[in-house]
Amino acid sequence: MIQVIGTEHNLGGGLIVRRILPNRRKRMVGPFTFLDHMGPVTAAPNQNTDVRPHPHIGLSTLTYLFDGKMFHRDSIGSEQLIVPGEVNWMTAGKGISHSERTPSSLKNMSRNLHGLQFWVALPDGKEEIDPHFEHYKQDEIPIVEDDEKRINLVCGEAFGVKSPVRTTSPLIFADVVAKRNHMIKLFSPKFEFAVYMITGDAEVDGEKLSSQSMFAFDQGSSTRLNIKEGSKFVIIGGEPFQTSRHIWWNLVSSSREKIEEAKQSWKDGTFPMVPGETEFIPLPE
Numbered sequence: 001m002i003q004v005i006g007t008e009h010n011l012g013g014g015l016i017v018r019r020i021l022p023n024r025r026k027r028m029v030g031p032f033t034f035l036d037h038m039g040p041v042t043a044a045p046n047q048n049t050d051v052r053p054h055p056h057i058g059l060s061t062l063t064y065l066f067d068g069k070m071f072h073r074d075s076i077g078s079e080q081l082i083v084p085g086e087v088n089w090m091t092a093g094k095g096i097s098h099s100e101r102t103p104s105s106l107k108n109m110s111r112n113l114h115g116l117q118f119w120v121a122l123p124d125g126k127e128e129i130d131p132h133f134e135h136y137k138q139d140e141i142p143i144v145e146d147d148e149k150r151i152n153l154v155c156g157e158a159f160g161v162k163s164p165v166r167t168t169s170p171l172i173f174a175d176v177v178a179k180r181n182h183m184i185k186l187f188s189p190k191f192e193f194a195v196y197m198i199t200g201d202a203e204v205d206g207e208k209l210s211s212q213s214m215f216a217f218d219q220g221s222s223t224r225l226n227i228k229e230g231s232k233f234v235i236i237g238g239e240p241f242q243t244s245r246h247i248w249w250n251l252v253s254s255s256r257e258k259i260e261e262a263k264q265s266w267k268d269g270t271f272p273m274v275p276g277e278t279e280f281i282p283l284p285e
């Protein structure tokens, strides 16, 4: 078991994120290669938390909000407002660019933002697929509820239910609220799991998991997670890849060459751009 404590990053405009993955102690959890915990923040009316268009390859972005709203636009023409409990799943494949902005209805207003963004690396053989975008409404996401807990099973199959979210490799993502002290068992022979605590705390084998930190467990291990009443946390897991992934800026690939090609293409303006947008984030030097 590895404990990961996120590092704080200021993305500008008052948007503070904690970067949980990748971490020097843990590069990936199954196919999950990146996790940012955004906020919770309250942005002032004059703060600009917009993320301007930027490119991705070799991954899917999974955006999931607890509070606030974001407006997504991408280079294949998708335009989608996302609100808490809904799922934006954008697959970059061979290349997509997107922006994530404050919806116009909330511009120049004080507004909250709290959520998670994951990057899910594409498996071997699927890294170069065509880009696509999918959105799922809150009522499509299965809920498992009893007197101990309430689970939104955002992705995968677990706790007796199956999410309709189409993933590119076997994985799960569950959003859990503990109504009272209880225990959850995690085991799947092929999966690596991790638990990220949003608020509250839990304990595994006598070790405490505090809020805003993650426990990552070895593939195939059996874990008993003792959770404190009132805690809010997420469980992620999936089958680890046999090949490693390079990550440079927003680009993920098993091939360094593909990353160099994408860098060059973003720099010389031949990368697919977001229709209707003129701003973009320049390639870091």
Ligand code: MN
Pocket (backbone or CB within 6 Å): 054, 056, 061, 098, 250
């Ligand atoms: Mn992005």
